[in-house]
Structures are given as structure tokens and as C-alpha cells.
Amino acid sequence: MKVKTIAEYVASGEKPEILFWVGCAGSFDARAKKVSVAFAKILSSVGISFAILGNEESCTGDPARRAGNEFIFQMTAIQNIETMKSYEVQKIVTACPHCFNTLKNEYPKLGGEFTVLHHTQLIQQLIEEGKLKIEGGEFKGKRVTYHDSCYLGRINGEYEAPRAILNELDTDFIEMDRKRENGLCCGAGGAQMFKEDEPGDKRINTERVEESLKTNPDIIAANCPFCITMLMDGLKAKEKQDDVMVYDISELIVQSNGL
Amino acid sequence: MSQIVFILLSIIVFGLAFKQFGAILKNIKLGREEIIDGDQPWRWQNVLLVAFGQKKMFKRFIPAILHLFIYVAFLMTQIELIEIFIDGIGGVHRFFADKIGLLYPVIISFIEILSLLAFVSTIIFLWRRNILKLPRFIKPEMNGWPKLDGNLILVGELLLIIGIFSMNGADVLLQKSDPAHYPDTGYLAVSSWLGPTLFGGFDVGTLHLIERFGWWLHILVVFGFITYLPYSKHLHIFFAFPNVYFAKKRSRGEMNNMPEIMNEVKSMMGLIEETESEMGDDIPEFGAKDVTGLSWKNILEAYTCTECGRCTSVCPANITGKKLSPRKIMMDIRDRAEEVGGKIRSGNIEFISDDSQEKNVLSKENFDDGKSLFDYISDEEIYACTSCNACVEACPVLINPLEPILELRRYDLLTNSAGPSDWLPMFNSIENGGAVWQIPDNRDDWKNELN
Ligand code: SF4
Numbered sequence: 132m133k134v135k136t137i138a139e140y141v142a143s144g145e146k147p148e149i150l151f152w153v154g155c156a157g158s159f160d161a162r163a164k165k166v167s168v169a170f171a172k173i174l175s176s177v178g179i180s181f182a183i184l185g186n187e188e189s190c191t192g193d194p195a196r197r198a199g200n201e202f203i204f205q206m207t208a209i210q211n212i213e214t215m216k217s218y219e220v221q222k223i224v225t226a227c228p229h230c231f232n233t234l235k236n237e238y239p240k241l242g243g244e245f246t247v248l249h250h251t252q253l254i255q256q257l258i259e260e261g262k263l264k265i266e267g268g269e270f271k272g273k274r275v276t277y278h279d280s281c282y283l284g285r286i287n288g289e290y291e292a293p294r295a296i297l298n299e300l301d302t303d304f305i306e307m308d309r310k311r312e313n314g315l316c317c318g319a320g321g322a323q324m325f326k327e328d329e330p331g332d333k334r335i336n337t338e339r340v341e342e343s344l345k346t347n348p349d350i351i352a353a354n355c356p357f358c359i360t361m362l363m364d365g366l367k368a369k370e371k372q373d374d375v376m377v378y379d380i381s382e383l384i385v386q387s388n389g390l
Numbered sequence: 391m392s393q394i395v396f397i398l399l400s401i402i403v404f405g406l407a408f409k410q411f412g413a414i415l416k417n418i419k420l421g422r423e424e425i426i427d428g429d430q431p432w433r434w435q436n437v438l439l440v441a442f443g444q445k446k447m448f449k450r451f452i453p454a455i456l457h458l459f460i461y462v463a464f465l466m467t468q469i470e471l472i473e474i475f476i477d478g479i480g481g482v483h484r485f486f487a488d489k490i491g492l493l494y495p496v497i498i499s500f501i502e503i504l505s506l507l508a509f510v511s512t513i514i515f516l517w518r519r520n521i522l523k524l525p526r527f528i529k530p531e532m533n534g535w536p537k538l539d540g541n542l543i544l545v546g547e548l549l550l551i552i553g554i555f556s557m558n559g560a561d562v563l564l565q566k567s568d569p570a571h572y573p574d575t576g577y578l579a580v581s582s583w584l585g586p587t588l589f590g591g592f593d594v595g596t597l598h599l600i601e602r603f604g605w606w607l608h609i610l611v612v613f614g615f616i617t618y619l620p621y622s623k624h625l626h627i628f629f630a631f632p633n634v635y636f637a638k639k640r641s642r643g644e645m646n647n648m649p650e651i652m653n654e655v656k657s658m659m660g661l662i663e664e665t666e667s668e669m670g671d672d673i674p675e676f677g678a679k680d681v682t683g684l685s686w687k688n689i690l691e692a693y694t695c696t697e698c699g700r701c702t703s704v705c706p707a708n709i710t711g712k713k714l715s716p717r718k719i720m721m722d723i724r725d726r727a728e729e730v731g732g733k734i735r736s737g738n739i740e741f742i743s744d745d746s747q748e749k750n751v752l753s754k755e756n757f758d759d760g761k762s763l764f765d766y767i768s769d770e771e772i773y774a775c776t777s778c779n780a781c782v783e784a785c786p787v788l789i790n791p792l793e794p795i796l797e798l799r800r801y802d803l804l805t806n807s808a809g810p811s812d813w814l815p816m817f818n819s820i821e822n823g824g825a826v827w828q829i830p831d832n833r834d835d836w837k838n839e840l841n
């Protein structure tokens with residue numbers, strides 16, 4: 132299986148159906164790269180022609196903007212918009228809710244109007260349209276809880292798609308106390324990922340992991356590379372990293388369907 | 391005699407309130423102008439559901455119900471107040487009693503039942519604040535005045551209701567012994583049994599005193615309330631309506647755009663003509679350093695804040711013991727707006743900035759008292775925020791504490807060139823390598839892991 136860049140598509144005179152926005156984490160973070168791989172497998176398994184920008188992709192600018200550095204944000208964002216416009220990109224899917232939010236809600240004011248989907252939304256659509264069949268069984272009897280990321284959940288109001296997929300996967304699904312619009316942050320947003328915490332009693336990811344452990348889970352399902360890092364760190368701090376796994380929703384599908 | 395006292399008092403109270411509310415409006419206008427995204431149908435829907443209907447309060451059911459009793463009792467009592475004013479000015483007694491027939495006991499009974507429920511609710515609220523000590527009411531920012539404010543208003547509420555029942559209860563008995571002066575009100579749901587229970591057997595003179603005491607207590611608490619509101623979190627009873635009306639209709643995920651910077655970058659990249667870029671040689675002030683750098687809407691929100699602490703109780707930073715409290719951010723903005731507004735209205739030319747051309751007239755443009763919002767809000771607070779929007783979701787009156795936090799960060803980063811040094815590598819990597827980390831790999835190397 133070969134993942135092609137949009138430049139390669141154009142060179143061969145083709146047009147991809149959708150652009151897969153990989154994001155910094157999906158491109159460089161060892162753990163998040165596995166999610167990119169999983170999602171690429173799902174896309175090709177259903178025969179969607181998708182492209183990536185490859186080296187022409189740049190950070191969406193979310194952390195810079197939320198840190199307060201508007202110059203860096205505008206530079207990288209406008210660069211991205213120009214790149215995508217030059218390739219006549221219309222539809223984007225991404226496995227990172229921060230990229231999703233910035234592409235969807237912030238690029239239009241800068242002149243970049245695209246249709247943007249989070250990968251859980253696209254996957255759910257594919258399931259609904261019957262294009263993606265989930266082979267159940269893999270997670271029978273497995274206790275799975277789900278962590279709403281702030282940027283997909285509370286900020287963009289998408290609570291259903293990930294839950295619908297988990298439902299298809301036939302898991303023993305258990306909700307945490309703080310869920311949906313009341314979900315607790317993992318602690319990474321607002322560029323916290325890139326700095327030390329301010330003094331306090333505990334780390335936010337520890338608080339969240341303690342809450343998820345109350346559901347006595349085998350798996351914590353997530354939808355964001357930064358949440359995954361935070362939750363895994365939190366589990367390590369509780370020495371639970373061997374008992375509880377953190378997976379992106381797309382990875383669960385890959386495991387279930389043996390892709 | 392009592393008519394004159396009443397009229398004089400009314401004039402003083404309303405005159406004072408006019409002045410106080412005028413000052414608050416001026417303080418709100420200290421903020422930057424901003425056109426708020428939104429349309430009429432959406433705005434009125436918010437006013438109806440969120441402000442009148444208290445929709446977001448019902449995320450927490452018990453306090454919502456208790457608060458609803460007090461709120462509806464407050465609204466309904468306004469009807470009774472109309473009569474009190476007519477009686478007070480005209481020197482008559484229960485003006486409407488013999489004019490609207492059966493409607494009179496129905497309305498008064500309705501008010502009485504609500505007042506009774508409000509009485510119970512108020513006691514529960516006092517208990518939650520002072521004995522149960524609910525965590526969100528005892529955070530550091532609640533020490534001193536805010537705590538006293540919360541209790542004062544509840545005690546005022548109790549006094550008001552005591553006034554209503556003394557007045558009505560004594561009246562019920564007086565109607566029997568002195569029907570000439572006390573017109574028949576019909577059966578009142580609470581006072582018709584509470585009056586005889588409490589005051590049964592008292593002589594007419596005492597009853598008359600109790601009735602007057604109740605009447606004056608009621609109206610004096612109301613007068614006190616009106617002049618007290620501008621210093622209290624209870625301003626929300628009025629400001630919640632415009633604040634909800636002017637809520638921003640846009641995705642929570644969209645930060646305010648900064649067109650000057652956008653155009654500067656676009657012109658640097660050759661996408662627009664140089665002249666379209668608005669930035670001259672002197673770099674303007676980015677973000678907000680003080681209330682004058684915030685939007686007027688942020689200041690309106692600060693005046694609307696009920697100090698309920700719902701935002702703080704769900705803030706991940708606050709929950710894990712960090713100093714950040716979104717409620718405190720809103721309270722600080724209000725305090726600073728009061729300070730700046732007061733100083734500007736003092737006209738003291740000491741507060742004219744040294745670099746101002748205008749040396750004689752103090753205004754918000756040349757105001758400088760050597761302080762700013764950063765004297766109220768520390769870096770430790772603004773940099774602990776994860777931008778999770780939990781506070782925004784929690785607020786019953788549609789306040790957005792995140793927006794000013796991010797505007798303060800912008801000032802600190804862009805104008806002050808400060809901020810956490812941890813972030814510098816991230817900024818540099820994005821600027822030079824297009825990624826948040828400095829990594830020598832190609833951006834699409836991950837695909838080699840595909841089998
Ligand atoms: S957005 Fe910031 S202030 Fe608001 S709840 Fe989240 S961390 Fe706290």
C-alpha cells in the first residue's frame with residue numbers, strides 16, 4: 132500500500148477525493164504515527180483515494196495561537212492555506228482535533244474555506260453508508276471507556292461519532308463520570324503540551340486517569356494524539372501502563388478488522 | 391408626613407441609582423469597540439431560554455430550583471411594588487384591593503407562596519455558603535467583600551420576606567377590626583393563616599404598628615437593594631439580559647482574529663499590496679494589557695458575573711490546585727474597570743500619561759496610573775489555562791472567561807515579548823521547520839511504517 136502526496140496525484144493527472152491532514156503529532160510523534168498508519172489503512176481498505184501534503188504540510192498553528200503568538204500562527208496558517216489553494220483542496224480529514232478545529236473554524240477568516248472532518252466523523256459516515264464493515268468479536272468482554280477531547284467534544288460538539296463507532300465495535304462500554312460537554316481536559320490544550328505545569332497539587336492528566344481508572348477499564352479510547360500522550364503518561368505515573376491500554380478509535384478498528 | 395418622606399426617599403434613591411448605573415455604563419465603554427457576531431432571532435432565543443428561562447442553571451438541578459423560587463418571587467414582587475409605590479405616594483392603603491376583584495387575592499397569594507418558597511431557599515443558600523461551605527464558595531477570591539456580599543444579599547432577601555408577611559399578616563387581622571381603613575383583600579394563601587397564628591389577640595394599635603413596620607421594611611430593603619446593586623454580584627439580575635443578548639454567535643474554537651497581523655503577514659508573503667497592510671512603523675499594542683484593551687463585551691461580562699464559581703469548579707487547572715480561577719479573572723476585570731473608571735472620572739491630571747500630547751484633559755486614551763490588569767492577574771494564572779472551554783460551558787449567563795485570558799497572553803507574548811520560555815523552541819520550530827518539534831525526519835516518514 133502506498134500513500135501518495137498531493138503533488139504526486141497532480142503529476143499523474145489525478146485528483147484525490149480527500150486530503151488526509153496528518154499534523155505534527157501524526158507525522159513525528161512515535162505513538163501518534165501509529166494512528167496515522169491505522170487511519171491510512173482504514174482509508175485504503177474502503178478504497179478512498181486520499182492524498183497527504185507530505186513536506187508541504189506545516190503546523191496548523193493551533194499551539195502558537197493559543198500560546199498568544201499570533202505572528203507565528205498567521206505565518207504558518209497562511210502558508211498552509213496557500214498550499215492547499217494551489218492544489219485546489221476542498222475536503223480535508225484529520226486525526227487530530229486541534230488541527231480539525233483550526234482548519235475548520237479559524238482558517239475561513241484567513242481566507243481558507245474547506246470542508247473539514249475529524250477522522251471519527253468520516254469513519255462513522257463510512258460505517259453508516261455501509262462502506263466500512265466492522266467485524267465484531269475482538270473486543271467482546273473488554274471494558275472500554277472513552278475520553279472526550281475538548282477540541283472535538285465541548286468545542287466542536289461531536290460526542291456521537293466516536294461513541295457510535297465504539298458501539299459498533301461491540302465493547303463493554305463504560306462512561307466516565309465527567310463526559311461529553313462535562314468531560315475533563317487531559318491537560319495538553321492551550322499549548323500546555325509544550326511547557327511545564329504551573330505549581331499545583333497534581334497534574335491534570337493524573338486527575339483524568341484516576342477518574343478513568345474508576346471504570347476499571349482494559350482500554351481507554353481517545354480521539355486525539357495529545358490526549359493519548361497525556362493519558363499514557365498519567366497511567367505510567369499510576370504504574371498502570373501494562374494493565375490499561377490507550378488507543379485511538381481508528382486503531383481499535385484496525386485491530387478488530389485485522390487490517 | 392410619611393408621604394413626603396416616601397417621595398423624598400424615592401427621589402434620592404433613584405437619583406443615586408441613575409448616577410451609579412451611568413458610571414457602570416461608562417466603565418463598560420472603557421473597552422474597545424467590537425461588533426459582536428450574531429443575529430436577532432438567535433439573540434432573542436438566548437434571552438428567552440438562557441436569561442428568562444435559566445436553561446443553563448438546570449445543569450445542576452437542586453440549586454437551579456432553589457434559585458428559580460427566589461428569581462420568580464423577585465419578579466412577581468415587582469407587581470406588589472407597584473401598589474406600594476402608589477400607596478406610598480398617594481397616601482392610600484392597598485390601592486388595588488377593591489379595584490380588581492378576585493384577581494387581587496390570586497396575585498397576592500401567588501406572591502406569598504413564592505415568597506415562602508424563596509424564604510426556605512434563602513435559608514438553604516445561607517446554609518450551603520456558611521455551614522456546608524461548598525468548595526466553590528470558599529475559594530481565595532471569595533475572601534472579604536465577595537463573601538460578605540453573598541451573605542448580605544441573602545439576609546436582605548429574608549428581611550424582605552419578613553416585611554411582606556408582617557405587612558400582610560397584620561393586615562388580615564386589621565381587616566376584621568377596622569374595615570373602614572383596611573379594605574377586604576379576600577383570602578390570602580399564606581397570611582390568612584400565618585397572620586392569626588403569629589399576631590392573633592394583639593390589639594389594633596400593635597397590629598397597626600406591625601403592618602407599618604412590614605410595609606416600611608419591605609420598601610426600605612428594596613431601596614437599599616437598588617443602591618447596593620452596583621457594588622454587588624447581584625447586578626446580574628439586570629445585566630444577565632443584555633449579556634446573554636450580546637453573546638457571540640461563533641464556534642467556541644475560533645479565537646478573535648487579528649487582522650493587522652494577518653495583513654502584515656500576507657503583505658510579507660506578497661499576497662496583498664504593501665499599502666493594504668495597516669501596520670506602520672510604530673508597532674501597535676497587541677492583545678490586552680488593561681481593561682481598555684479588552685472588548686466592551688468582556689467588561690459587560692465582568693459586571694454580569696454572579697460569582698457562582700461554576701466555571702472555577704470545572705476548570706482543570708483549578709481542580710488540580712493551580713492558581714488559575716476563571717471566576718477570579720472576571721472579578722479582577724470588574725475591579726480594575728471600577729478603578730480605571732473612577733480615576734478617569736476624578737479628572738486628576740496626575741493620571742495623564744507622560745507621552746500624551748493632551749496635558750489638560752484626562753480621558754481613557756491618555757490614562758496611565760502605572761498599573762494594569764497584570765497587577766491583578768498574574769502570569770501564573772493566565773499560563774495555566776488549557777483553553778478547554780469548560781468554564782465557557784459551565785457559565786449560566788454565557789460569560790466567556792477564556793477570551794480575556796487569551797488576550798492577556800497575546801499582550802504578554804507580542805507586545806511584552808515575554809511568556810514561558812518553554813514555548814520558545816516550539817515557536818522556533820514552527821517558524822523554521824513547520825512543525826512543533828525540531829525533528830530532522832521528513833514529514834511523511836511515518837508512511838514507511840505501513841506494511
Ligand atoms: S478554558 Fe482555561 S480557564 Fe476555562 S476551564 Fe479551561 S483551563 Fe480553566
Ligand code: SF4
Nearest residue numbers: 695696698699701785
Ligand atoms: S463567570 Fe459565569 S460561571 Fe463563572 S462565576 Fe461568573 S457567572 Fe459563575
